[in-house]
Amino acid sequence: MELEVRHLRALCAIADAGSLHKAARQLGVSQPSLTTQLRRIERALDGELFLRERTGCRPTPFGRSVLGRARPLLDGMAALVAEARAMASGPRLRLGSTASRALPGWLRRLHRRWPDTETSLFVDVSPNALLRMVASGQLDVAFVHEVEGSPLRVPPGLELRVLVEREPQFVSMSPDHPAARRGVVDLQDLAGDRWTVDPSVDGEWDGLRRVFAAAGLDPPVLHADYHTASSLIVSGEAVAPCQPTSGPRADMAIRPLAGDPLAVRLLLATRPGEHPEAFEDLRAAYLEAAHTSPAYRAWLRRHASPLLAAS
Template sequence: MRSTGPAYPRGMELEVRHLRALCAIADAGSLHKAARQLGVSQPSLTTQLRRIERALDGELFLRERTGCRPTPFGRTVLGRARPLLADMAALVAEARAQAHGPRLRIGSTASRALPGWLRRLHLRLPDTETSLLVDVSANALLRMVAAGQLDVAFVHEVEGSPLRVPEGLQTHVLMEREPQFVSMPRDHPAAGQEIVSLRDLAADRWAVDPSVDGEWDGLRRVFAGAGLDPPVLHTDYHTATSLIISGEAVAPCQPTSGPREDMAIRPLCGDPLAVRLLLATRPGAHAEVYEDLRAAYREAALRTPPYRAWLHHHASPLLEAA
């Protein structure tokens, strides 16, 4: 039974960072993913959670083999913590805006459209201070926009794995279905083909970053649908590039990935892997931000021959805009 004594044991008071840790664990669904998002080690986050639970004299999460989920008591605490964090973030954002003048805080998952987007924004908004945060987690970026820590976020949503868009955000669809290509060693037997099938790569090891929201689940669904079960390497995509070049793996990649001398990038037959590209904004954000992003993405897409050919073959609206 929960104690009716003091709210906090001696030497322990809850702080904003503790509330942020609880929300990160709940949103990520596991201590490992939450620790990675928070930039701390998993043992450190586990210890912090235990201290918070002792401070509140109640269990906040059920530890299961598949991850963590809030207890009824934990849901109550999270229900109070989230608005507190949102109010604190909004307070800080408003104070900084008044102190430093106009600012545009951008979040994004990795994209080759970013340099062109920033260039256009600097020309359009020369007196606005622009910052950029790149993160592998689209859901984390969306939460930051909702909390007032970012103004806009350019994210991708893996097909079949919907993002958790917080209430109140405005979303604009840049690409309803962007195909994912595959990168492979330059001397791979399938590299001589203009378009490759999944079965051409069934014997290869596939590198995938499980921290990218929906990436592994989406790839697993596509494999299952094709009746394939290739070996998988869980790694980050920076390391994956080295593995591909050395002939150890293949990996899904964005179609805007430019040609390289040390690897081959090819479309997949039937486009089984795809994402939806979204721009999420806070109400009242600059309307021009979306148009500049669209122009930058179009620029990146058209300078990549395989993707340009794909866009022509599918009569993409992106070409009409050009």
């Protein structure tokens, strides 16, 4: 078996995700298929690359050595492809982002600013993956969040601009939930609920687990992607953390948590000195989204946030 770029990409995905399950989701393959591929790679290299543990996978010393050679090769290939495509086409701006209600307003402002520039958007649940794509030249800018207490792995050579230093995370629930009658919800009010979280989102489960531990709670947790989580919430089967800019829905209640125990930092990543206008347009789009969310607007008023005066 000869190693190919896809094999190196699989090894790096497993190392970055920390588990075969998460890596398989990111690569768009099944976990059994990725496990079989890893075994073939290890046989070809005649050595064990990862230790399989109950909590996931971690590289062996031999695996770290292989990964140290694989990453520069992948980065170089990605940069080559990106540069070739850029030369073959006209001016373009490649955006990356985790999910955000600010995205439509951001794209609208960028299109207005650069009407002759082709703008593409790549959305991913993993901020760390988006940062690597900027570093390797696959993206020009990336709008990402960093869960409080779970620092991002920032590749060297990136410039980070802080959009919001601490954005509180709210909680979403069925409108029939007893806590939905309150303007602000205490975690203890949700002690008997099932929570749903997407484990593939960098830092989200770790952040929630720390908050539960600090509050002395150990609720049942359902691991699900965004769309499944929405169905569980609407049906009253679970509650979940959510962005404060989440729009009002008749079938879902969005409420802040007392004391704001969950928070993220919002960042824009670029290569040094590039695309300062993209940050300004993102800031305006975020403010627009913040002010159109009733729950967040009320929170901003209660906390006398400077965002109120910045619109």
